[in-house]
Amino acid sequence: MPNSIRGASTYHHGDLRAALIDAAVALIAEHGVQGLSLRECARRAGVSHAAPYRHFAEKNDLLLAIAQQGFGWLAEAGRAAMTGVTGARERLEAYGVAYVRFAVTHPVHHRVMFSEALGGAHTQKGDEPSFQLLVEAASQAVGPDDPPLLAAVSAWSLPHGLAMLILDGRIPPELVRTPDDAERLAREVFAMWRSGLR
Amino acid sequence: MPNSIRGASTYHHGDLRAALIDAAVALIAEHGVQGLSLRECARRAGVSHAAPYRHFAEKNDLLLAIAQQGFGWLAEAGRAAMTGVTGARERLEAYGVAYVRFAVTHPVHHRVMFSEALGGAHTQKGDEPSFQLLVEAASQAVGPDDPPLLAAVSAWSLPHGLAMLILDGRIPPELVRTPDDAERLAREVFAMWRSGLR
DNA sequence: CGGGAATGTTGTCGCTGTCAACACAAAGGA
DNA sequence: TCCTTTGTGTTGACAGCGACAACATTCCCG
Known part of the structure; x- marks a missing residue:
């Protein structure tokens, strides 16, 4: 249950992996592959800067x-x-x-x-x-x-x-x-x- | 007169721009475009980390x-x-x-x-x-x-x-x-x- | 109900791009 | 010859990044 649906902010995101992928695609569309940043993806997913590492080793x-x-x-x-x-x-x-x-x-x-x-x-x-x-x-x-x-x-x-x-x-x-x-x-x-x- | 020819280290490199380009090509060959780093190029050209900015604005x-x-x-x-x-x-x-x-x-x-x-x-x-x-x-x-x-x-x-x-x-x-x-x-x-x- | 196993957070490290301020060297006119 | 101008290289700084470790919270299953 993603935060965006629930409204209330839950500790667990619900589907962070997919949210990160979507954020990354949007980010690349804006700034190119070189402009992709894990931290910005995390920011857009409303999550801390190290959270992505639970889903992607690098x-x-x-x-x-x-x-x-x-x-x-x-x-x-x-x-x-x-x-x-x-x-x-x-x-x-x-x-x-x-x-x-x-x-x-x-x-x-x-x-x-x-x-x-x-x-x-x-x-x-x-x-x-x-x-x-x-x-x-x-x-x-x-x-x-x-x-x-x-x-x-x-x-x-x-x-x-x-x-x-x-x-x-x-x-x-x-x-x-x-x-x-x-x-x-x-x-x-x-x-x-x-x-x-x- | 590049340092490498003179032997003695001169303050001015002589042809830093070309040296940086060559270093960049070598670096990209090793680590891909994503792995290109101005600082590493400068290092390989034997020059300080900000020197490239005299030849390339970014x-x-x-x-x-x-x-x-x-x-x-x-x-x-x-x-x-x-x-x-x-x-x-x-x-x-x-x-x-x-x-x-x-x-x-x-x-x-x-x-x-x-x-x-x-x-x-x-x-x-x-x-x-x-x-x-x-x-x-x-x-x-x-x-x-x-x-x-x-x-x-x-x-x-x-x-x-x-x-x-x-x-x-x-x-x-x-x-x-x-x-x-x-x-x-x-x-x-x-x-x-x-x-x-x- | 309790104890892993997932998942998210905070803090930290070294590296990077970029800028500003400074240092040195070459070129050329007085 | 000197001295200023201009080009070039240096040092130091800052914020952002990828990556890791240590810690916190929540979920799930026995």
């Missing part, structure tokens, strides 16, 4: 939790985008478009998921579901003898690069005002690689 | 200097890779391959160039030479009526995404042990988009 663990949340959402979005799509290449493209939309919809999560602070963390191993999804789709898009990994890397690089460029503000903002804009741009980029830039 | 300005150095090198590498290549699409691909090689050869610079800490900085405007180069090449690769910006974005996204994935360690390391490996991988990814993943 600052990076908080970032890791955000990343895990993001990878879960991404796998979900990718799965949803691919259901009903039958052609292998169409599935890859659907995943890519959903990838870009996810990045634009959850910019903080996407940035944290691929921030270097998580260097040696769990996402390095290929067992991330969102990545597995991609490799599966890729393996069906190439011949049985071709290395599926190469196809997966190829199919991942394009939406990943586009998403990064958008988040970094390198794409003219009028092209990506809304998630729908970003999705349309992603489709156009895919189309360009399918036809024009051959 | 920490971000040091990162900005690294980024500018990187953008210069990138434009240089891109120009070199495209000279002698005549076909418009071949030029775009040559730029992309050089882009990936640059990122692998100067990982710290590439990471800083696209780190969020530089948010509102100069690289946002499209007047970066390395970006101009890309737009020019793209405008020749599409029909005269097609928007060159879209082609540029498309041609940028793929190598940018691949470079990011490599730097983040998301590509199996045996594929990218050396810059030559990375360059080969980049060519294969381009080839895959040209033929297979249509």
Whole structure:
């Protein structure tokens, strides 16, 4: 029972872990990953400066939790985008478009998921579901003898690069005002690689 | 006359600005952008903790200097890779391959160039030479009526995404042990988009 | 009802970015 | 030659941070 609901201030917060994650996401949205501070998160959660250490051994663990949340959402979005799509290449493209939309919809999560602070963390191993999804789709898009990994890397690089460029503000903002804009741009980029830039 | 050359310790360093940049690059290579510390840079340059402020108004300005150095090198590498290549699409691909090689050869610079800490900085405007180069090449690769910006974005996204994935360690390391490996991988990814993943 | 086990607090440490005040050195005009 | 100006490096200070230890409170389960 969080304080904010109860009104009265209880010694125990109730769901401090989730509150800290939310505060961290908000803080990163305001001041970037570099501007994240455990003490400020604690302040916003109405809790003392050392309380976060009961839930996260160190600052990076908080970032890791955000990343895990993001990878879960991404796998979900990718799965949803691919259901009903039958052609292998169409599935890859659907995943890519959903990838870009996810990045634009959850910019903080996407940035944290691929921030270097998580260097040696769990996402390095290929067992991330969102990545597995991609490799599966890729393996069906190439011949049985071709290395599926190469196809997966190829199919991942394009939406990943586009998403990064958008988040970094390198794409003219009028092209990506809304998630729908970003999705349309992603489709156009895919189309360009399918036809024009051959 | 730097202290290290003179042997004797002189009050004035001689080229502290460059020394600080080099120290910062080394530090980031060891501990990531988050692990960069002006005081540690000063220590490694054999100088007091506040000396860097005579050359950089704040920490971000040091990162900005690294980024500018990187953008210069990138434009240089891109120009070199495209000279002698005549076909418009071949030029775009040559730029992309050089882009990936640059990122692998100067990982710290590439990471800083696209780190969020530089948010509102100069690289946002499209007047970066390395970006101009890309737009020019793209405008020749599409029909005269097609928007060159879209082609540029498309041609940028793929190598940018691949470079990011490599730097983040998301590509199996045996594929990218050396810059030559990375360059080969980049060519294969381009080839895959040209033929297979249509 | 009682005693761990969680969870939150207070206090502390060293480190950092940044500023202000001061010290030294090089350059150039009198 | 001297002496002032300007650039550069130093010392000292302050607040904020991550992290730890010691302590307080509450929850839960036997």
